[in-house]
Amino acid sequence: MAEGIRDKVAVIGMGCTKFGERWDASPEDLVTEAFEEALADARVDRADIEAGWFGVFYDEQNVGKSAYPLSQYLRLPNIPMTRVENLCATGTEALRGAVYAVAAGACDIAVAVGCEKLKDTGFAGLPERTKGTFEDLYQPNFTPPGAFAQLAAAYTAKHRLDMGDLKRAMAHVSWKSHENGAVNPKAHLRRKISIDQALNAPMVAYPLGVLDCCGVSDGAACAIVARPEIARQMGCDRFVAVKALQLAPSNGIEMGHRSWDGAHTLTTRKAVARAYAEAGISNPLADISLTEVHDCFSITELVLMEDLGLSREGGAVADILDGRYDAAGDIPCQIDGGLKCFGHPIGASGLRMTYEIYQQLLGRAGERQLQSPKFGLAHNLGGIPNRNIAAVSIFGLSG
Amino acid sequence: MAAIGILGYGAYIPRRRMSRDAIYHAVGWAQPSLRTLASGRRAFAAWDEDAITMGVEAARRALRDLQISPDALCLASTTAPFLDRQNAGVIAAALDLSERIRTFDMAGSQRAAVSALIAACNSATETTIIAAAEKRPVKAASVLEMASADAGAAVVVGCGEPIAEFLGSASVRADFVDHYRTAQSGADYAYEERWVREAGVLPLTSKAIGAVLADTGVGVKAISTLIAPMANFRLARSIAIAAGLSPGAVQDVLTENCGVAGAAHPLLMLSAALDKARAGDLLLLIGFGQGCDAALLRVTAKIAPERALVARMLEGGATETNYLKFLAASGRLDIEWGMRAERDNRTAQTVAFNKSRDIYGFVGGLCTQCQTPQFPKSRRCVNPECAALDKQEDYRFADRNGVIKTFTEDHLAFTREPPLVYGNISFDGGGNVFMEMADFASGEARIGGAVEMRFRIKDVDETRGFHRYFWKAAPAAGGAGG
Known part of the structure; x- marks a missing residue:
């Protein structure tokens, strides 16, 4: 059995832009904004960075292919750089590259940057994209809300729930994230909403209304990671350490086998089981202090609470309505506003989640600071429930 | 004893029916x-239906209960979507028929299907399936807009134990231009009805009927049913009277709930007649268009009792009263569809050809190791307990029903008839496919609802004037579907 990644890598600096409709900012501006914040935070010299990973999803919408744009923006001395893409798990994928390189001893300090410029499409929602020459011939012309809405229909059928009851829990999810986003200056959507507004919002894809959907944003985020020895040499006794980094892509079961019930994300369950094992967590309810999950839609967050083992099967509706995942609850979810309100510039999202957990663990989260968090869990879901990439990372303080 | 004739038949009338009163109110x-025409309903195709898809549906119904692998397949239509790409070949692919089948298109006249039927009967060493379908282009506020229908019908013709034996036929040619349509004219250009009746329909049909009765030695009073695919019942009745047939023998022209489906109408009316026919009945089938074909058929004891295939479709359907939706379905109303409609739907023909059986035939794989059906067919089995390599044999999903496992009604996705309905279909016997749905009214889809497969237009490539097909899940028969 492999040792895993626990405590082998320190996060020594992080940066994150304000997310939103950054009409006047170029990808270069966003990357620079995130990187300079991380560099100042890490207190290392630019020249000490030895390798970089660049997460970009929609290359046709953004900066084109390859890691060349990152190298150009940062003007680093021709260090190795790699562009990565794994749908909405792209940001976490960039982090994984940097963390693995440091853990392997290939370099001492590495940087991961994620950037997305989604607001250049000219319409609301995500850009249209091809699914490949074969799949375009038969895959439905789904949109993300339509694909994720399927979870809700299947969830009501599985648990014999009335759609109205499920919608109330989904509305609570959105309401809670707007409450959290309202006090986060970097969040895209900062207006509070009422439960009634969420329930009565215009329908996008049954049963998801527009307030069940996350923000589509421009933004960038950055992490600088290093060997723990380097963090200690810099005088940090307590630093944020990577406890687990796990990835689980679909292998076709959800799309093509009847065993999947359509009401959960199979890959999340696989990834989180490995992540808890890697981090040495046997009782997540006791050890996980906060989560940043892939709340692209309210229903996604709801089923994820079960997939992550935080709510029992069929129990998420009650737990959500009881406030367990609210800011004042036992395990706050999306304390920074989440994809819902912080926003979702795809390539940056996994790093944005890491950024919030990093701030919380270091006690720097200001108005939204939680009391003595132990472990923070970040979860990405790239793709759609039928076929996706689940990424789970867990962070905690060293020592 | 083996005889030549009709071995099977099938028909398809689209679910959507436009209220003629609503047309009148709009125009x-x-x-x-x-x-004067503003009563009843006319059938119209959805945006994703055309002569090919309706031909497929009629043909598969005609073949459904027959243990027959046809030698030839013909599509008879004046509105086949491709001018130079064989349309019948697409139908054969959708039916997953043998590679050795001879396929051909018949076009150019409203009697194309009857001519094809006669030709097939005259060379009945082969079994031929003749699919006829029409999606008629009509101008707003025209008589044809009221009277026409989009529909399909099919017959299987050959030597064997027919349900209706072919006794003979006669044809009359005449370049009688009661109407025409060219690429330039777009819709039909029709001449005055009285001239058409007096100088064309009555003399030409009388000649053809007289000839076929003389050739076969059948008395005019022996005819049980006259199948005259005319624009209205009055005209069909005039033919009977002019030819000396009993007015009671005139078959309904399906005005009330369908309309006249062009080149498909003779076979559609024939299907309706066969539904009600009894052994020994003599059916006189007319094809009219720049001349006339007349074919005489005698119903045999092989005809199944208790059929109402066409009647059920006529009574069913969903009535539309929104004239603009009716226009949009046929592409006559180009509204603002939004930027999502700009998506490039270019088809990689290399891939489409290699995957033709997957896509048109809806053929997936059945793992011979664990018996798991799966789509698409893949090198390794999808069953996580199995994952066997290269153990899959062909497995056709098109003729299997399923149930809705998940669904949504998506108002964001682009479709010419919003919302786009799609979801996971769990197939009877195994297999799960995430796919688009068709013919579901808003609010009609539900988890566990039964579906059947329909061959439909999947995507339109506006830039290159191409479109491609795949299968969609529609409400299973027994629902309101046509």
Whole structure:
């Protein structure tokens, strides 16, 4: 059995832009904004960075292919750089590259940057994209809300729930994230909403209304990671350490086998089981202090609470309505506003989640600071429930 | 004893029916005379239906209960979507018929299907399936807009134990231009009805009927049913009277709930007649268009009792009263569809050809190791307990029903008939496919609802004037579907 990644890598600096409709900012501006914040935070010299990973999803919408744009923006001395893409798990994928390189001893300090410029499409929602020459011939012309809405229909059928009851829990999810986003200056959507507004919002894809959907944003985020020895040499006794980094892509079961019930994300369950094992967590309810999950839609967050083992099967509706995942609850979810309100510039999202957990663990989260968090869990879901990439990372303080 | 004739038949009338009264209310300001036609409903194709898809549906119904692998397949239509790409070949691919089948298109006249039927009967060493379908282009506020229908029908013709034996036929040629349509004219250009009746329909049909009766030695009074695919019942009745047939023998022209489906109408009316026929009945089938074909058929004891295939479709359907939706379905109303409609739907023909059986035939794989059906067919089995390599044999999903496992009604996705309905279909016997749905009214889809497969247009490539097909899940028969 492999040792895993626990405590082998320190996060020594992080940066994150304000997310939103950054009409006047170029990808270069966003990357620079995130990187300079991380560099100042890490207190290392630019020249000490030895390798970089660049997460970009929609290359046709953004900066084109390859890691060349990152190298150009940062003007680093021709260090190795790699562009990565794994749908909405792209940001976490960039982090994984940097963390693995440091853990392997290939370099001492590495940087991961994620950037997305989604607001250049000219319409609301995500850009249209091809699914490949074969799949375009038969895959439905789904949109993300339509694909994720399927979870809700299947969830009501599985648990014999009335759609109205499920919608109330989904509305609570959105309401809670707007409450959290309202006090986060970097969040895209900062207006509070009422439960009634969420329930009565215009329908996008049954049963998801527009307030069940996350923000589509421009933004960038950055992490600088290093060997723990380097963090200690810099005088940090307590630093944020990577406890687990796990990835689980679909292998076709959800799309093509009847065993999947359509009401959960199979890959999340696989990834989180490995992540808890890697981090040495046997009782997540006791050890996980906060989560940043892939709340692209309210229903996604709801089923994820079960997939992550935080709510029992069929129990998420009650737990959500009881406030367990609210800011004042036992395990706050999306304390920074989440994809819902912080926003979702795809390539940056996994790093944005890491950024919030990093701030919380270091006690720097200001108005939204939680009391003595132990472990923070970040979860990405790239793709759609039928076929996706689940990424789970867990962070905690060293020592 | 083996005989030549019709071995099977099938018909397809689209679910959507436009209220003629609603048409009149929309266009009556321009053409008040249409008021006389403003009753009943006319069938119209959805945006994703055309002569190919309706031909597929009619043909698979005709073949459904027959243990027959046809030698030839013909599509008879004046509105086949491709001018130079064989349309019948697409139908054969959708039916997953043998590679050795001879396929051909018949076109150019409203009697194309009857001519094809006669030709097939005259060379009945082969079994031929003749699919006829029409999606008629019509101008707003025209008589044809009221009277026409989009529909399909099919017959299987060959030597064996027919349900209706072919006794003989006669044809009359005449370049009688009661109407025409060219690429330039777009829709039909039709001449005055009285001239058409007096100088064309009555003399030409009388000649053909007289000839076939003389050739076969059958007395005019022996005819049980006259199948005359005319624009209205009055005209069909005039033919019977002019030819000396009993007026009681005239078959309904399906005006009330369908309309006239062009080149498909003779076979559609024939299907309706066979539904009600009894052994020994003599059916006289007319094809009219620049001349006339007349074919005489005798119903045999092989005809199944208790059929109402066409009647059920006529009574069913969903009535539409929104004239603009009716226009949009046929592409006559180009509204603002939004930027999502700009998606490039270019087809990689290399891939489409290699995957033709997957896509058109809806053929997936059945793992011979664990018996798991799966789509698409893949090198390794999808069953996580199995994952066997290269153990899959062909497995056709098109003729299997399923149930809805998940679904949504998506108002964001682009479709010419919003919302786009799609979801996971769990197939009877195994297999799960995430796919688009068709013919579901808003609010009609539900988890566990039964579906059947329909061959439909999947995507339209506006830039290159191409479109491609795949299968969609529609409400299973027994629902309101046509």
